[in-house]
Amino acid sequence: MDKIELIAPCHFGLEAVLKREIQALGYEISSTEDGRVSFYGDLSAVCRANIFLRTAERVLLKAGEFKAETFDELFEKTREIPWENYIPENGKFWVAKAASVKSKLFSPSDIQSIMKKAIVRRLQSSYHKEWFEEDGASYPLRVFLKKDMVTVGIDTSGISLHKRGYREVSGKAPITETLAAALIMLTPWRGDRILVDPFCGSGTFPIEAAMMAADIAPGMNRSFTAEDWTNLLPKKMWYEAVDEAESRIKANIETDIQGYDIDGDVIRIARRNAREAGVDHLIHFQERNVRDLRHSGKYGFIITNPPYGERLEDKKDLPQLYRTFGESFAGLDTWSAYMITSYEDAQRYFGRKADKNRKIYNGMLKTYFYQFLGPKPPKKNNSRMDGC
Known part of the structure; x- marks a missing residue:
């Protein structure tokens, strides 16, 4: 995986600030949308983005993007993604969050359930197993649907990046x-x-x-989900x-x-x-x-x-x-x-x-x-x- 695409969600209205941060780290912007900035890098960009970005909420490894107007399409196109390139045989995976805007598929729970089944089906075929223990590292997924376009990311951060590790106790009405x-x-x-x-x-x-x-x-004094992705x-x-x-x-x-x-x-x-x-x-x-x-x-x-x-x-x-x-x-x-x-x-x-x-x-x-x-x-x- 020489070149990957990463997605960095941020506060609405502050995309330009995050874009400048990413460019300062030396990475090429691939797209900017409301509430997120995507960019290209190598695998080390996962580590550097999590540690250095001050304005990103998290860093997602983009696994795929496709159009889906029916749950059958969602299942089949999710299954086409080469999940074995990302998730090892003992990996724990689930769709942690699904968000839908102006799309025919809008039920988060149904989207989460169908995509999980599709990933299992793909990995069953790849690893020639019927059952997975899922007792290894965590690979939580985040899915965005906008105008029937589905973007699938694997969350490398875990706890949101606004949790620097220094503020265990907040005053009233804190700002992140x-x-x-x-x-x-x-x-x-x-x-x-x-x-x-x-x-x-x-x-x-x-x-x-x-x-x-x-x-x-x-991000110097905290940990990230992807630290356990030794594969x-x-x-x-x-x-x-x-x-x-x-x-x-x-x-x-x-x-x-x-x-x-x-x-x-x-x-x-x-x-x-x-x-x-x-x-x-x-x-x-x-x-x-x-x-x-x-x-x-x-x-x-x-x-x-x-x-x-x-x-x-x-x-x-x-x-x-x-x-x-x-x-x-x-x-x-x-x-x-x-x-x-x-x-x-x-x-x-x-x-x-x-x-x-x-x-x-x-x-x-x-x-x-x-x-x-x-x-x-x-x-x-x-x-x-x-x-x-």
Whole structure:
């Protein structure tokens, strides 16, 4: 298998960010669709994509794609896929998820059952066995049907990639690590610039930013389903990918990344999470109200996920909270602010219309990524004068 195609699902609306990440790893994009990006690579791309991609939800090995309008077609075309190239004789396999959009076949349970039977039939023929113990490595399948086109992927990740391994305990209304990373990448922020999150909760924005600044790969401290696929991926490939990740870490950088929250218990959780991620020395967390938001530096960034009234009784406090946030930001006259929220009146009470506004789905929740842009910092003069 010299060349394979991989599928990386992501948050709707953030495909361009993931596409840039994949290209930066050196891989060729094969297609971009709503909520996923596909690309070509060799088998080592499975390891590198899982370890390095910050904005992908998981990495799927594409096993096949075909059109099916009836369950008979689904069965026969699933059986035509050379499953013996992927699943060993003792492999455990099942259709973990089936999703259907604008297709004649729409029952997930029926799709899952029929495809499982078709794979069994294929493997019975290939391995000349009637019964499989399925006591070996796991090969969970994920299937997408869109306009009767069936795309079949084998999940190499297992637990979603937003589970970096540093956040066992979350604060209230957490934002996922993959979404936080993608939103930071939508801004011009870089590791040598100031970043403050005045509603940091369990610390996801500051931690993801610090990991980017130090070039710490997000998948370094977790495991993946495909690590057990020794029939496809030698352990050496995983060791090489981890070695590459370790060689890229910038150990001696300095940053100005800060996280504030009014809840002291949540700040303690954020500090613990930062320690687990190995970036606690790069972040300053503090119990602080948003009305006390201030900084002596210029041209900084606020990137945050403020409360948006998940519970009905909280909604009455939102106008004053956003008003206070806007007033504090107004005092930072050279700064830029970026906030993700589902609160429809955010701009009204913030006191300023966003320069840019991007609709993003956080799970099933429609949110907006408001961008309030400050002036660009003056360019640094790198020229040197003789005699100085």
